[in-house]
């Protein structure tokens with residue numbers, strides 16, 4: 156019997172010796188208490204909510220959708236799910252394309268989108284953010300205050316999942332990853348209790364949630380540090396696909412500079428299946444300095460190649476990030492690997508994408524759109540994270556590239572072919588990194604595919620520590636066993 160023993164009455168009432176599934180029992184019990192926010196397939200709200208995830212690969216058919224509006228509702232609901240032994244999923248922004256990471260078939264989908272709102276605390280330079288917010292909501296709230304956060308780089312992405320996967324921000328080289336700048340997590344545990352996890356209180360859980368995703372509880376609110384950064388220089392530069400070798404050389408020079416300026420950030424996308432889109436480079440300088448010297452290696456590309464577009468200008472960081480191009484394709488899968496950047500590693504990648512049969516397979520898929528992305532993380536970003544109490548990721552303090560292949564397509568008939576093509580391409584890149592002696596074991600959860608064992612790659616010691624935290628805060632392993640989706644503890 157749980158400490159919420161009164162619930163047993165509901166559950167006995169709904170399933171005395173019945174053949175009903177535990178998901179049905181749980182939905183009926185939730186619906187009897189929270190009629191308005193328990194949504195069944197017959198409800199007009201259901202279809203839109205069941206298919207709200209950003210990629211169709213992540214859609215589901217939950218038995219019911221529970222949309223709590225308060226922490227108290229969630230506190231009552233979790234023990235009901237546990238007593239009924241019902242599977243469930245947790246979704247904030249629904250931007251992870253991984254199948255059933257944030258949705259479910261035959262189970263309860265807990266949709267956190269009603270956890271909105273932001274409250275700024277100027278004295279402590281922090282902002283409280285509801286788990287169901289999108290990054291655009293948070294930056295909009297910060298605009299009148301002239302400050303920013305280490306947050307997502309695309310406005311539509313969700314706050315909850317991005318932070319729990321640790322999150323890459325344009326501020327990461329300066330202040331660490333997104334999770335490193337959480338000051339407090341408010342968490343509802345499986346037994347329905349609420350705890351705050353921060354540097355002073357439940358500090359073991361605080362550490363574990365920085366990379367631990369949905370394995371410990373449901374996070375309702377994040378308190379995030381703010382920074383006096385507002386006006387910046389930067390934007391997007393486009394180059395013809397043939398300029399890729401020069402862009403990659405510039406990237407290698409920029410990333411391996413021992414004096415790399417932490418205010419200078421980039422993100423590079425190369426459209427390998429539709430080369431007319433070419434190469435798209437986002438440059439961000441976190442001060443209002445026009446054409447800062449930190450980007451000199453990139454300006455030199457323009458002596459050989461005219462840009463196909465150039466939006467670089469002085470503007471606010473929020474305005475700059477709002478223009479980030481997101482192709483609109485219904486189904487997406489992506490994969491990740493990481494390595495130490497060098498010109499020879501980048502040249503190996505270029506050769507793989509020029510000659511791999513997997514790229515041809517991507518082209519054969521209806522509307523198959525393959526992009527590879529390079530994201531730089533400096534050794535300083537890792538040190539900054541450690542200064543703030545550290546995270547569970549097991550990152551080495553070296554300059555690194557978090558490499559990401561993203562494949563979009565149209566029809567579910569192509570799911571298997573798409574998966575095979577993108578996985579074999581990533582395997583080739585990983586093999587090249589190993590033969591270049593630049594491979595790093597870290598896999599970035601926010602860019603990983605379902606069959607990548609993200610948490611295992613945090614390293615044995617960190618996995619052991621995560622398990623210990625799990626035993627303390629979720630001894631029955633509810634989040635490990637009843638929440639099947641997403642990246643689980645190995």
Ligand SMILES: Cc1cc2nc3c(=O)[nH]c(=O)nc-3n(C[C@H](O)[C@H](O)[C@H](O)COP(=O)(O)OP(=O)(O)OC[C@H]3O[C@@H](n4cnc5c(N)ncnc54)[C@H](O)[C@@H]3O)c2cc1C
Pocket residue numbers: 209244245246247248249250251252256257267286306307308309311312313314315316317318319320321322323324368369370372373374375481601602640641642
């Ligand atoms: C267009 C786009 C832009 C992106 N940009 C960035 C970027 O700039 N930086 C970056 O790091 N990543 C980025 N990502 C990746 C993104 O961080 C992940 O997809 C992330 O999971 C999205 O967060 P979400 O709230 O939408 O997650 P969801 O899809 O809702 O959830 C993802 C996982 O987190 C768990 N989870 C979510 N909320 C909670 C909660 N409150 N409590 C417990 N568990 C929870 C879910 O169960 C699920 O397993 C981007 C993705 C897209 C599609």
